[in-house]
Amino acid sequence: MVGAGRPVSLPAVSAPSPADAVDPAEYPRKVLFVAGAGRSGTSTMAGLMQILGLHVPKPEVAADETNPKGFGEPQWVVEHHDRLLKEAVVQVSDSRPDAWFETGRVSTREVERIATADWLEGHFGVSRELVVKDPRLSWFLGLWRVAAVRTGGTPVFATMLRPPAEVVGSKQTYYANKLGSAHLAASWLNMLLHTERGTRDSTGLADGDTRTGGRVFVRYADLLDDWTRTTMHVGETLQLQHVLHANSEQIRDGHRFVDPSLRRMSQTLADLGLPPTLHELVGQTWEELNKLAEPGGDTPEVHATLDQLREAYTDLYAEAEAISRSSVVAAEQKLKKQLKRPGGPGGPGPGAPAGGQPGGDPSSYAADKVPHSVRALVPPSVRRGLRRAVGRERG
Secondary structure, three states: OOOOOOOOOOOOOOOOOHHHOOOHHHOOOEEEEEEOOOOOOHHHHHHHHHHOOOEOOOOEOOOEOOEOOOOOOEHHHHHHHHHHHHHHOOOOOOOOOOHHHHHHHHHOOHHHHHHHHHHHHHHHOOOOEEEEEOOOHHHHHHHHHHHHHHOOOEEEEEEEEOOHHHHHHHHHHHOOOOOOHHHHHHHHHHHHHHHHHHHOOOOOOOOOOOOOOOEEEEEHHHHHHOHHHHHHHHHHHHOOHHHHOOOHHHHHHHHHHOOHHHOOOOOOHHHHOOOHHHHHHHHHHHHHHHHHOOOOOOOHHHHHHHHHHHHHHHHHHHHHHHHOHHHHHHHHHHHHHHHHOOOOOOOOOOOOOOOOOOOOOHHHOOHHHOOHHHHOOOOHHHHHHHHHHOOOOOO
């Protein structure tokens, strides 16, 4: 069965002898970006890397009931990504293939590249090896790669793999997601296929190019079953010095941190009741991604198959958009009503002057107060038409 294998056998972690000790201040600058869909084990991976010595920039997002052991996420990164996603009008779990173009457009802005690099530079003063993790990260891989290189660091990537049915179930359980299994499965597909493509240039150090420091794909189940073996595989593949020089106390802390019962979801793809074509694409993609987690499995043949699956998903989504045009028109009409309704978003409140908002400026209709779930249904071309209709065209 694909995905049932284990990582390559590696030597047990042990403390280095004094003769082998290396001053961490002399480690090469490196940033480990932990990517993947939310609820796929990214927090466990980031937490283990922090225990083994990599630095998670402070302040961190506080733990809560959905993740009591902590998220391993820098607060600044989460806020940075939230702001950029809002600018691009993209959801965290967006299933639209075109959403990658929107986030890519925002990522190329020089002001964002400077801000991201400046933030990284400040934290390199604390440690030479950083770990950056956030479920929104994959949308901005190019932005972070540029920032790492500009600060003299090597970007490396670890993408977590968890069965899509478990990811969907976990999101529905812990996030009270009401968008449905089909949407969540499609967003998983969109996220993983484009994350794989976005990290493909990071093929390792064999060519001597330190800008492409490597990537690994890690099964969440493997991490829970034998975290020492799995993290050593990550450390050796990506040459993470803190992992390679971990000591026995850190290993004990890691054992206390990892809880095999974290894998609480047991549903399968068949339990989701997906449309047949989507079900097939998700299953095939999961099978191919699992090959990347096998020793020597990151091959051009697998890449070619994943490219075909990504194209097939893009075609499927385009067909769904074409068929569901009536839903888009209905969303457009709802949006127009909400913009114009007295007392509604953008409409005049009690005592407000004619023309909408206080001051009577008709161009000040508060379109961004319309629920994001409604706005995201409206294609960019339609949104532009609506902005023209209410005098809110962007320059």
